[in-house]
Amino acid sequence: MNDQELKDILDAWDVPPVTGSLRQNVRARFAASLERELPSKRWGGWFTAKIAAVTVVCLLALGLFVNEAVPQVAKMDFLLLNVPFTVDSEFTRYADDGSSSVEMYTTSFTHNGYEVLLSRSFPDQPFRTGLSQVMDWIGLLMFDISLPFSKGSGKQETARTAFIKNGCTASGQIVSTGEAILGYRTVVIHYNLPDDPRATLWMAPDLACFGLKFIIEKKQSDGTFHLLQTRRAIRVNLRQ
């Protein structure tokens, strides 16, 4: 069979017309999505929207003021938590064509195996950054205040201590030695995420197994891996 014959045969497969209701359904769902997106229309129009806007602006102003007036290091002095170090990280997302863009910068620390966020910032998005920093600060305070009342699981803490003592490995896990990142030696672990992307994590045993680098890759049908997302530490801030 030549190419022309194949083309003629393939053209025999027709597609049925779309039902007349498709456009109406899409239109109705568009209207419904607007209703969800714009609560102000449902709850009293502009007045509610204005109140919400003023509240957001006030919160943002307060957050920005706190953020500017109180440096991050000083913020931690208020905390009940003992924070021996913080890590600044950069999150990058990669498009299908290989181009990349920085999504977010974070400052965080680790506490009993959990990463606690101190602040986030988003390049070229001052409003989102301001709002996030307010939310992060509130979240951090809530976390800190709740600490004396939280009942930590003894088993969990023991396992965590053993994990750090064993150089960031748990029984059965296969790890390999990774490159030094910002002067800290690392161990590497690979695992699969839902929907099959592959994740690789570089943990620093000397920083309580903090993940200094994390990448997510998707396997292509030709067997190669395409980078989807990365997170890398750009600075480690040790505290006295």
Next chain:
Amino acid sequence: MDLPRAARKGDEAAFLQLFDEHHWPLFRFAYRLTGSRADAEDIVQECFLQLLRPECSYNSRRAEVRTYLFGIVRNQSLKRLRRNDGAGLSSVGFSPSPEGQVLRAELEAAVARAVMQLPETQRAVLILAHYEQMPLAEIAKVVGLELGAVKSRLQRARNGLKEKLAIYATDLERQR
């Protein structure tokens, strides 16, 4: 005018213009991927609504809206096919043909079966290239592959179909 942006801001006319311009090729693509009219219509609806969501990653500087929409249709179709575990194949439906068109209907069913039996990426590439006449560079963006990989998959798909459909080449001649 950036129609997706206007639609996201609540401009219904912009949203409907987008729909009118793109829904038919998207429906054809979804139908040929899933083999189901109902699924294809659901996918097309979902595809346009996804453009309105705050987490929508569409960026007019990075890709044409058509390319982006085809990408969504492909992903949605894949999800459905995995969920139905190939049920689409059996649901390829054809209305009864009048006498004299029986042969044509049989051929149509055979083509549908052969295309749907191709591996997923080969199927998507073939449908976009043959039925939608999409340039290979744009197909590469829709399916997330390099141009060379798209070419090789298209070639493999065509070769596979030539083998499977060889017996129908003579039938087609007879119909003419």
